[in-house]
Amino acid sequence: MLQTWLREEVLVQDERPGVYLYRQRFRLSVDRDPSTGNREPGTGNQEPATALTRQGLIALLDLTKSAAKPHEQTLRGPKEDRLKLFRATEAHLEHIFLLYRDPKRLATTAVEQVIAGRAPDMATRDDFGNAHELWYIPDPSTVRAVQRALLPLELYIADGHHRFETSQAFMRECLDKGRKPLGPESFTAIPATLVNISEPGCVIRSTPRVVHSLPAFSPRTFLDRAQGEFAVEQVGSLAEARGVLAAAAGKGHAFILYAAGEFRSLTLRDEGRLDRLIRGDHPPAWKRLDVTILHKAILEPHLGIDDEVLARQTNVEYAHTNEEAVALVDAGKGQAAFLLNPTRVEEVLQIADLGVSMPQKSTDFYPKLLSGLVAMKMEIMKP
Structure with missing residues (x-):
């Protein structure tokens, strides 16, 4: 043709x-x-x-x-x-x-x-x-x-x-x-x-993660495990959840869990503990990425979703918007959605200058x- x-x-x-x-x-x-x-x-x-x-x-x-x-x-x-x-x-x-x-x-x-x-x-x-x-x-x-x-x-x-x-x-x-x-x-x-x-x-859009097909997943058990390193608070709505993320952008590390019809915010208590939370010889800038913290300090230790599981594509789906992620959970196609702030453009350049790779689906230009x-x-x- x-x-x-x-x-x-x-x-x-x-x-x-x-x-x-x-x-x-x-x-x-x-x-x-x-x-x-x-x-x-x-x-x-x-x-x-x-x-x-x-x-x-x-x-x-x-x-x-x-x-x-x-x-x-x-x-x-x-x-x-x-x-x-x-x-x-x-x-x-x-x-x-x-x-x-x-x-x-x-x-x-x-x-x-x-x-x-x-x-x-x-x-x-x-x-x-x-x-x-x-x-x-x-x-x-x-x-x-x-x-x-x-x-x-x-x-x-x-x-x-x-x-x-x-x-x-x-x-x-x-x-x-x-x-x-x-x-x-x-x-x-x-x-x-x-x-x-x-x-x-x-600009870069965020890419929410939708977790599915995990055996015996319990939001309460997950939150009990995560709250040692993350401050957990109930959030009333998706609009309020967006406000929590916007308030943390560039100043802290906040995430939103949506499961069983409810929103919870997870805010990292102490950035100084990232070296303990995220093992391996990685540059500090890589460890401070929100997408890194989500994968390495939340999904991997508390849900068993490590790099190998991500490569198999058996338990995580990537949504285009927060609304889509929430809708997938409401429709029974996911057990939980994790919402996060988008990677900043300057962070992309900084990581590239260091010669390291970001986690999968870190950017959506x-x-x-x-x-x-x-x-x-x-x-x-x-x-």
């Missing part, structure tokens, strides 16, 4: 090299700390959704020269599937999502000046109502300005770890077979959407990049 689309010009090759500005406009609910009024993105839905905009620059990343820091481990199965797709299509149909630090916004400002007042070259909405807009900028001086701004910066993988590693594997495979790139658009490059963490729409928005056919010379 890809070859048919190219032949019938459903997909058209751009005539000149350039960069793209990719703008996503979406709405995301935020929670408010009842004591300070501060708003915490992505923790719930009790307030009217806030309109946000996230901008990214779409460009090619040279795999032979550039490196991007990961924050999560990859699995063999997804990489094998993507490698088969590369072999069959010799094309990139999706992008990796990269982050960078640019407080002065040099790269995006250079592009915004060129497109000011200009309608997007493409505009659409996804199934969730999020707007996706694209501008093509082939101006050589603008491209050079973007390159100058981005080349010195560290790049971090937000989403697309499997695609990135598979692209590297496919490049090595092509080189081993004596293949050569016929230009920059080949197996030595990967398309990427690069987003400045200073963008107001660069929202919204996702639109698949097929800009594709790249690889130009390859074969022996």
